[in-house]
Amino acid sequence: MSETDVVGRVRIREARPEDDGIIGELLVEAYVTQYAQKLPEVVYTEERKRTLRDVASKRAVATVLVAEVDGEVVGTVALFPPGAPDSEAWTPNTADLRHLATAVRYHGQGLSRPLMDAVEALARQWGVDAVALHVRRGAQGVARMYQRRGYVRTPEGDLDMPTVFLEAYLLRLKG
Template sequence: MSEQARSPFQIRCADFSDGWALAQLLIDCFKDMPGGAPSQAVLNDANREDSRALLTTREKGVIVIAEAEGEICGTVSLFATHAAGSEVWRHGGYGLRHLAVAREQRGRGLGRLLLGQAEALAFERGANCLCVHIPAGSPRLAALFTTRGYLRDPSGDFDRGSFAYWEGYYLPAAKSLSEGLSAEPAASPLSPV
């Protein structure tokens, strides 16, 4: 039985009509980050443009969302290598950004479910790895990624000044397959990117 089949969550690709609910989820979730990211840091003009591109064309990537009882309760953005906003530092990689799970849904496996969908979509599309940045001082978030096979890569680190220092992690395609992580998405209405 797939992870999705056991889950109370419905997973799908976001569309333009989801924009407002996504923005509110991101603001709410990023306030919980170390240092309490202000909404202007999460939803600045560059981030809005990057997300708008993902909502309107699948060539640049996709925003995967989870719903419970008709409400968006989780999301992760998958950026193609060439897309603005991808923050990919490894050749041939895809970028993961904006993983967010509503406070009341945390601890129920939703982050893993969203990551599994995004990973499968990226590897189906030919990515040789996935790159992600994690705020320094976030051990639970780092553990979420490292238990899935992500490796720490200091060459991907960057400093956003007073906001946060971000640590680079990546998941090689070969590692995800060799360690038994599914390369196929769980049964869902997701369209390939």
């Protein structure tokens, strides 16, 4: 199936409680598969998988969007508003983009584009100054995708955590 076939059939909507299980499993599958192929040294602990699967907690503080193809949830992304609990944004009036993932069988078919278009449109509706996100150090392909969309590497927002180093990127929407 070509990229245009899939993208032309995508419907983006806000996640509902009944989507939580599907989204959680999609996140775990996409992250584990993606990083296993590209960064084999990355290990996803059971604790990390539990966090990814806890979609209800994300929906309580963020807007979680899903991509559907033929009625099936095949992608997701979350946008945390400025000041939301668990936000990793480091500048004022900035939304935090997290957990972009697509079903493994759709990788490379352009499915992230409509999700990113929708989440960036939502950020503009909110009137924020920027959208922040983090990429695991070493995930150059993921970083390039964001850079092609206008996100700029912003080292002052980097997160050096005990198990991972996350590189910061920022998309300015104003000024």
